[in-house]
Amino acid sequence: MRVLLATDTTSNKRQRGIPRRALHICLEIGVPIVLLAAWFISSQRSSNPFFPPLAEILNRFHELWLFDHLHSDVVPSMSNLVLGFAIAVLLGVIGGVLLALMRPIAWLADPLIHFWRAVPPVALVPIFVATLGYGNETRLVSIVVAAVFPTLIATVDGLRSVDSGLRDVGRAYNLTFSERLLVVNLPAASPMIMAGVQISLQSAFVVMIASEMMGTSTGIGAMTLLAQQSYASADMWAGILLLGTIGYAANALFEMARARILSWYFKAQKQGAAS
Amino acid sequence: MSKASIESSSFANIQARFTNRPVRLSVEGLAKSYGSGESRVEVIEDLSFEVHAGEIACIVGPSGVGKTTLLKCLAGLHPLTAGSAAIDGRTIQGPPAEMALVFQDYSRSLMPWLTARQNIRLPLRHLKLGTTEEASRLDEALEVVGLAHAGSKYPWQLSGGMQQRVAIARALAYRPEVLVMDEPFASVDAQTRFELEDLCLQIRQDYDMTIVVVTHDIDEAVYLSDQIVVIGQKPAIVTEILPVSFPEPRSQFSTRALPAFAEARTHVLQLIQQAR
Numbered sequence: 164m165r166v167l168l169a170t171d172t173t174s175n176k177r178q179r180g181i182p183r184r185a186l187h188i189c190l191e192i193g194v195p196i197v198l199l200a201a202w203f204i205s206s207q208r209s210s211n212p213f214f215p216p217l218a219e220i221l222n223r224f225h226e227l228w229l230f231d232h233l234h235s236d237v238v239p240s241m242s243n244l245v246l247g248f249a250i251a252v253l254l255g256v257i258g259g260v261l262l263a264l265m266r267p268i269a270w271l272a273d274p275l276i277h278f279w280r281a282v283p284p285v286a287l288v289p290i291f292v293a294t295l296g297y298g299n300e301t302r303l304v305s306i307v308v309a310a311v312f313p314t315l316i317a318t319v320d321g322l323r324s325v326d327s328g329l330r331d332v333g334r335a336y337n338l339t340f341s342e343r344l345l346v347v348n349l350p351a352a353s354p355m356i357m358a359g360v361q362i363s364l365q366s367a368f369v370v371m372i373a374s375e376m377m378g379t380s381t382g383i384g385a386m387t388l389l390a391q392q393s394y395a396s397a398d399m400w401a402g403i404l405l406l407g408t409i410g411y412a413a414n415a416l417f418e419m420a421r422a423r424i425l426s427w428y429f430k431a432q433k434q435g436a437a438s
Numbered sequence: 439m440s441k442a443s444i445e446s447s448s449f450a451n452i453q454a455r456f457t458n459r460p461v462r463l464s465v466e467g468l469a470k471s472y473g474s475g476e477s478r479v480e481v482i483e484d485l486s487f488e489v490h491a492g493e494i495a496c497i498v499g500p501s502g503v504g505k506t507t508l509l510k511c512l513a514g515l516h517p518l519t520a521g522s523a524a525i526d527g528r529t530i531q532g533p534p535a536e537m538a539l540v541f542q543d544y545s546r547s548l549m550p551w552l553t554a555r556q557n558i559r560l561p562l563r564h565l566k567l568g569t570t571e572e573a574s575r576l577d578e579a580l581e582v583v584g585l586a587h588a589g590s591k592y593p594w595q596l597s598g599g600m601q602q603r604v605a606i607a608r609a610l611a612y613r614p615e616v617l618v619m620d621e622p623f624a625s626v627d628a629q630t631r632f633e634l635e636d637l638c639l640q641i642r643q644d645y646d647m648t649i650v651v652v653t654h655d656i657d658e659a660v661y662l663s664d665q666i667v668v669i670g671q672k673p674a675i676v677t678e679i680l681p682v683s684f685p686e687p688r689s690q691f692s693t694r695a696l697p698a699f700a701e702a703r704t705h706v707l708q709l710i711q712q713a714r
Contacts, residue, residue: 326546327546328541328543328546328547329546329547329549331510331515331539331541331547332539332541332547332549332560334515334533335513335514335515335533335537335538335539336533336538336539336560336561336612337533337535337561337564338560338561338563338564339564342560342563342564346549346552346560346563347549350549350551351549353551427550427551427592427594428550428551430592430594431550431592431593431594434594434595435594
């Protein structure tokens with residue numbers, strides 16, 4: 164009886180949920196379109212050199228990014244972002260696990276980690292330019308270093324705050340070390356880890372752009388800065404539009420991946436809130 | 439006070455039923471304290487008791503007396519300060535492979551990212567049973583606790599009573615010699631509690647398991663037990679070990695209606711009141 168009741172309420176919720184979700188999607192797509200339209204119309208007769216008409220910006224957007232500079236500038240930026248982010252997440256999780264396992268080392272490393280975390284990621288870029296020069300490695304290393312800390316710290320915190328009840332289950336049933344790590348502790352910490360990974364993604368994105376604004380001439384960031392310096396306002400705005408789109412898309416992809424990976428967590432929370 | 443009569447009548451019975459069986463769990467002079475120096479807190483002073491194979495023993499005592507501490511010591515999760523605990527004569531050092539645990543708080547003992555079936559399978563993975571044996575154990579465990587249909591459900595899709603059944607099924611599939619439960623039915627409703635108590639009796643019957651239940655519910659202790667270990671005082675000592683015997687099989691209706699049931703319950707209640 165109780166089971167029937169429970170499924171009844173969830174199906175009711177779902178029925179109310181569908182239009183709400185549709186509305187959400189409409190707003191997500193509709194609001195930017197309305198804003199763009201407003202921008203388009205209001206800027207139509209703009210003669211301000213810093214705020215050219217949107218029509219002109221879109222035109223430049225088309226000429227520059229579709230697909231003239233796609234290969235020369237967009238692809239390198241994107242591959243740096245993806246590669247740097249991936250390495251940072253991997254290092255962050257592995258490092259976090261090691262630090263969480265070895266308490267004494269964690270005590271030693273803690274102040275250092277928090278010092279580096281407190282430094283704004285962009286401020287690290289000059290260090291790497293000075294030590295590694297202006298090559299692509301510099302950009303990649305900058306992204307990795309900036310993006311690794313949020314994931315690392317979240318992993319350590321997540322593993323430390325695993326519920327003692329779940330730990331006891333692992334110990335009482337003599338689970339092996341790898342089972343305890345992979346089946347109990349990491350999944351239990353995963354909501355926290357994913358929150359860190361999201362911040363890592365944002366840091367990686369910021370540093371991807373910042374690293375291209377120093378000394379290099381390729382990449383979306385470099386193109387945008389160059390456009391600004393040569394008073395090509397429309398080009399600059401086109402670059403900003405592209406960066407915004409990429410950032411938005413990256414975050415949306417991340418949210419989708421997280422919803423999949425943590426589906427148990429979100430559903431359990433929803434269930435908890437409902438009962 | 440009819441204490442003597444309970445003891446004498448049931449003691450004869452218990453001797454017939456269990457003392458000819460080997461001692462499965464023995465606790466001798468167990469003491470446990472936390473911390474050291476000034477901040478040292480002595481929780482358990484001296485506990486000794488024995489549980490024979492196939493017996494159900496309930497450990498009762500006022501709240502805060504250290505029942506859960508005792509249980510964690512038995513489960514090998516906490517080291518003892520003094521004395522010893524042994525299963526089949528082997529001293530418990532670290533979690534024994536022959537023991538399975540059912541925790542009080544089911545919401546903190548099942549992994550929410552695993553289905554009921556995967557949760558039950560978790561302790562079996564390292565036993566390397568082979569696919570058929572493992573699957574048959576999982577099916578059987580789910581069947582016994584009445585959740586054959588719910589194996590693919592996640593814990594948060596199940597009611598509290600059903601979640602505790604999953605935790606019990608997990609312990610069953612592990613096929614322990616000793617099943618230890620920490621206030622297993624404390625956070626489920628009264629109806630479900632009766633069902634789970636009967637499930638517990640059923641399991642003992644079907645699997646000949648030795649079961650140790652920590653509980654603060656005196657009625658539950660009397661209903662389930664062959665032996666009640668009453669602990670009290672701070673730090674804790676054994677106040678009395680009370681054998682319990684009723685006509686078998688027990689039933690929620692007839693057993694609880696027996697005059698001997700009321701007597702045993704009154705007696706235990708008095709012991710606990712005194713022990714405060």
